[in-house]
Amino acid sequence: MSTVAPTMTEANFLQASLSINSISCERDERILFKNLSFRCDSGSLLQILGFNGAGKTTLLHTLCGLRPAAEGEIQWLGTSILQNLAEYRRSLFFLGHQAPVKGHLTVRENVEWLKALHGSNPSGSVDDALEQVDLGAYSDTACYSLSAGQRRRVALAQLYLNQCPLWVLDEPFTAIDKAGVSRLSERISEHSERGGIVVLTSHQPIELSDVNLLDISRFQPSPEEQLYCG
Amino acid sequence: MADARVVSIWRGSKAIFWRDMRLIWRHRSDIVNPVVFYLIGITMLPLGIDASRQLLAAIAPGMLWIMAMLATLLSLDALFRSDFEDGSLIQFQLSDQPLYLTVLGKVFAYWLSTGLPLTLIAPILGLMLSLPADGYWALVFTLIPGTAVLALVGALGAALTVCLRSGGLVMTLIIMPLYLPVLIIGSSAVSNAVAGFGYQRELALLGAGLALALIIMPPAIAGALKISSNQ
Numbered sequence: 001m002s003t004v005a006p007t008m009t010e011a012n013f014l015q016a017s018l019s020i021n022s023i024s025c026e027r028d029e030r031i032l033f034k035n036l037s038f039r040c041d042s043g044s045l046l047q048i049l050g051f052n053g054a055g056k057t058t059l060l061h062t063l064c065g066l067r068p069a070a071e072g073e074i075q076w077l078g079t080s081i082l083q084n085l086a087e088y089r090r091s092l093f094f095l096g097h098q099a100p101v102k103g104h105l106t107v108r109e110n111v112e113w114l115k116a117l118h119g120s121n122p123s124g125s126v127d128d129a130l131e132q133v134d135l136g137a138y139s140d141t142a143c144y145s146l147s148a149g150q151r152r153r154v155a156l157a158q159l160y161l162n163q164c165p166l167w168v169l170d171e172p173f174t175a176i177d178k179a180g181v182s183r184l185s186e187r188i189s190e191h192s193e194r195g196g197i198v199v200l201t202s203h204q205p206i207e208l209s210d211v212n213l214l215d216i217s218r219f220q221p222s223p224e225e226q227l228y229c230g
Numbered sequence: 231m232a233d234a235r236v237v238s239i240w241r242g243s244k245a246i247f248w249r250d251m252r253l254i255w256r257h258r259s260d261i262v263n264p265v266v267f268y269l270i271g272i273t274m275l276p277l278g279i280d281a282s283r284q285l286l287a288a289i290a291p292g293m294l295w296i297m298a299m300l301a302t303l304l305s306l307d308a309l310f311r312s313d314f315e316d317g318s319l320i321q322f323q324l325s326d327q328p329l330y331l332t333v334l335g336k337v338f339a340y341w342l343s344t345g346l347p348l349t350l351i352a353p354i355l356g357l358m359l360s361l362p363a364d365g366y367w368a369l370v371f372t373l374i375p376g377t378a379v380l381a382l383v384g385a386l387g388a389a390l391t392v393c394l395r396s397g398g399l400v401m402t403l404i405i406m407p408l409y410l411p412v413l414i415i416g417s418s419a420v421s422n423a424v425a426g427f428g429y430q431r432e433l434a435l436l437g438a439g440l441a442l443a444l445i446i447m448p449p450a451i452a453g454a455l456k457i458s459s460n461q
Contacts, residue, residue: 061320061460064324066320066323066324066459066460067460086326089325089326090326092324094320094321094324096317096320098315098316098317099316099317100316100317100318100320100321101316102249102253102312102316102318104252104253104256104257105249105252105253105256109249109252112245113245113248113249114321116241116244116245117242117245117246117321117322117325117327117332118321118324118325118326142256
């Protein structure tokens with residue numbers, strides 16, 4: 001009863017590697033991008049750029065194994081993610097552009113249910129996490145009375161609670177104030193210093209060193225190819 | 231180690247169950263809605279048709295079941311809606327907990343908040359329709375597994391239509407045919423009990439239906455949610 005599922009150790013962090021091998025993604029019978037390849041090794045930070053509708057969110061969903069890629073393969077630790085999806089998901093933390101926060105629950109309750117859902121790598125207390133995102137004083141406040149930025153922070157508290165080596169964050173800086181942005185950037189660079197991988201989308205330039213940029217607009221198919229496939 | 235794994239598998243569905251129970255409790259009007267519908271529907275019957283005891287007693291088993299079914303249908307649309315809209319559904323999918331167990335936790339919380347209150351209020355409504363004394367236990371005993379099957383089957387319809395802007399009508403069309411056997415078996419059990427026959431056979435059929443639904447429905451709902459959330 002008391003034994004806990006094996007946690008990711010520091011060594012696992014340092015072995016982390018994610019590679020995307022020439023994937024294509026379609027949505028509603030339209031090709032969003034083709035032959036997209038990149039590789040993230042332990043400690044790397046990747047910012048995905050692209051105009052609105054270029055397929056950034058679709059790419060992140062594909063990366064999480066939520067939807068299959070039309071072509072190509074995604075590898076985690078050298079094996080295809082589809083081969084061991086359960087294990088892959090245990091090493092992954094994804095935060096979409098909406099905050100999965102329920103208005104009728106208090107801040108603490110919201111953090112706790114999300115933690116329990118991802119809790120095979122538990123670490124840190126909820127109180128500490130709430131302090132880190134400046135919501136310590138709000139822990140018993142119902143979330144419907146919070147501002148959009150504060151709701152976002154409730155979801156971001158998970159970044160102080162999980163031990164997943166791979167973070168996939170969709171627009172994590174939206175609606176966050178200046179102090180919050182620098183706190184979040186600090187947390188992200190801390191994670192990559194430990195050897196974790198962060199893949200994120202953002203329209204603003206982020207104040208972090210060693211950010212790799214990937215502009216997916218460059219991988220758009222030409223109009224002829226689009227027509228041919230449609 | 232194997233033990234720890236079992237405990238950790240249920241942890242996610244327990245967390246979601248308690249989360250939903252809290253949400254339902256703080257949003258109490260949602261529970262009251264189907265019960266009020268049931269109450270009003272049954273109260274209107276004697277006024278709209280005929281208040282003679284004989285007629286009411288004859289239609290009571292069927293009416294009590296039909297109204298319970300419609301009341302369930304009324305509340306189904308919201309089951310996955312807010313989780314779909316705020317991205318919780320994606321978190322369910324990405325959790326290391328199996329999605330079908332998370333779904334089972336959600337459906338159980340839903341049944342406790344609609345199926346159970348409907349079952350508990352049914353005998354009082356039976357009194358209004360002058361249901362003969364022999365029918366009460368049959369009504370309660372069949373509604374318990376019956377509403378559970380309705381909740382599980384209905385959750386599949388809700389999961390399939392969650393991505394549609396106005397999925398209510400489509401959902402009704404999908405699940406109505408699947409509700410018919412439950413309605414037929416349930417109401418005939420109550421009629422049999424009223425007529426003085428046994429209703430063990432119907433009860434056994436509903437129990438078998440519930441067992442089957444418990445096995446088949448959670449993976450089916452999980453599959454439907456995966457498809458819906460990809461749209």
